[in-house]
Amino acid sequence: MADENTQVIEPSEISAHRRSNKAAGGKIATGNRLRDGVVIYLAANGEWTTDVDQARRETTADGEAALKGALDAAFKANYLIDAAVIDTVPSDTKPARLREQIRAVGPTVRPDLARRANW
Amino acid sequence: MYIYDKFDQTIVRERVAEFRGQVQRRLAGELSEDQFRPLRLMNGLYLQLHAYMLRVAIPYGTMSSAQLKKLAYIAQTYDRGYGHFTTRQNIQYNWIKLEQVPDLLNDLAEVQLHGIQTSGNCIRNVTADQFSGVAGDEIEDPRIVSEAVRQWSTFHPEFSFLPRKFKIAVNGAARDRAAIQFHDIGIQVVRGPEGDVGYAIYAGGGMGRTPVVAPLIRAFLPKAELLSYLEAILRVYNRHGRRDNIYKARIKILVREIGAEEFTRQVEAEWALLRNEGVNLPEAEMSRIQKFFAPPPYEKIAAPVVAFEQARASNPAFARWVETNVHTHKVPGYGVVTISLKPVGGIPGDATAEQMSQIADLAEKYSFAEVRVTHVQNLVLPNVKQADLFAVWQQLGKIGFADANLGLIGDIIACPGLDYCALANARSIPVAQQISERFRTPERMKEIGPLQIKISGCINACGHHHAGHIGILGVERAGEELYQITLGGAGDETASIGELLGPGFKGDQVVDAVEKIVNTYIELRQPGEEFLAAYRRVGKAPFKERLYASA
Incomplete structure (x- = not known):
């Protein structure tokens, strides 16, 4: 671990970007794939997918714990980084927060690069 | 170079x-x-x-x-x-x-490029006036000293683990095009009392969550002693800068907490210890570096350049582009071309591989194979013959970069914002796109005159909103993007921090708010008075009144 004097700051450390949204309807697990940085989600079949529509959505505390367990295992296996459980809207895998929606789709200013149609 | x-x-x-x-x-x-x-x-x-x-x-x-x-x-x-x-x-x-x-x-x-020291708590890439070496109002080419600072700061073992990142900017002309007073250290080339060249040193400026205009800590530093003086500043900062709180770790906080006078005293005391310790660049090395920045072999060109004058007279669009995007070159018969990377509705600062490649070709053919990047996110061809300007303009038109909007309302700085950045709280680019669309006609831009809009998608201020004549800061409120507007910021030699006008605006209201501000300015300005001057004369009251009264 980096100690105080060798600490190097990366954006994610000084942003409260993963605040929870209380109105959310479910949880999904996400991160960026280590080798290429691509945004990935834990899928229902236990694999990792780049398609948010395939994400495994959980609505219970046990389900959320399972998502965290999968993230933890993938992080320890050096498969993904910046792991997080994020909120979704009710009854869909659409992320609740705009930030996560943009992560799922791509930059809103480059529709030509979009991974899926915007919601 | x-x-x-x-x-x-x-x-x-x-x-x-x-x-x-x-x-x-x-x-x-x-x-x-x-x-x-x-x-x-x-x-x-x-x-x-x-x-x-x-x-x-x-x-x-x-x-x-x-x-x-x-x-x-x-x-x-x-x-x-x-x-x-x-x-x-x-x-x-x-x-x-x-x-x-x-x-x-x-x-x-x-090609001698890398990403070293573009992150982390070290001395970052040194920035300088994009018109270095070609500006008419220049005392000395700031790239000479910038290169010396680059070499000195690269892998400097003592300054690899500073309390926080550290940014140095150098300006060599009377006009500050490098925003030096918003840097950790700003170096201004000046002439001393005897006419000799030296530096005025500013320290402790910055943007981010605590914007500060750097105080002048030394009015004149002899040229030969720059590196030892910089080292003294860095030492004082490295020793006393705060490491317990990331938000208070920049040098600006230290300078503010102990005061510019005490900070200067400590720097001078440190400098007295090390100025003769061999830190300064030997004269021979300085002149070795200087040779790399010798002027290219300019031709002697008689004025006026007839073909250029004719093209200007017969083509209003070209004439407009020359007026806004071509600056006077120190050598007669040449022009300094700024290529606006701000096409109407485009993404400020973005360029495709094809566009970069074409601009590189233009530089090779028309500008002694040299290109500059500006802190306003544009590119510069510093050495174009007036006789070639028309051809350059036509070819820029083919790649969509012939917009005549430099320094005008369409020439917007925008950080990547929430479309790309892990730090951002709100998007910046779509706001810039909407504004440039709204004010897209050359007539409207000309009517408004010089006006700098700068947009950041979070408090870290990569989009320089504090220094915008109109500054826009994106924040997140209750899950929504909200934009705060400041007025009266400036990043030039009259540096100032924009003042917050009032409550923020939703994304789809920002461009209307900007238009109200612009219209208010047009109504109250005196003949020939630019936006910044008008704001400084009347203050924020009339703008605030207009913006929030009819809401």
């Missing part, structure tokens, strides 16, 4: 090889993310929203056409065909794969 010697080239090559090994060990699981992250950041590799982002340093914004060609190649080969020029005169790639980074860096090293 400066060409690496074997030492420069060797350290960059060795760093690429070292990082290749580190990437291999990370991918093999031999390094943890906690171990690896500081290593990748030291090479300019961040993780952003969609992928890794690589920031490549363009020292003091000067590059050769061959370097720009290589940047185009990188965009094409390793990214999605484009790059983003930043307010630090750097370029960022948004879609980088970690496993390809060692090869990418190896390719960059071929």
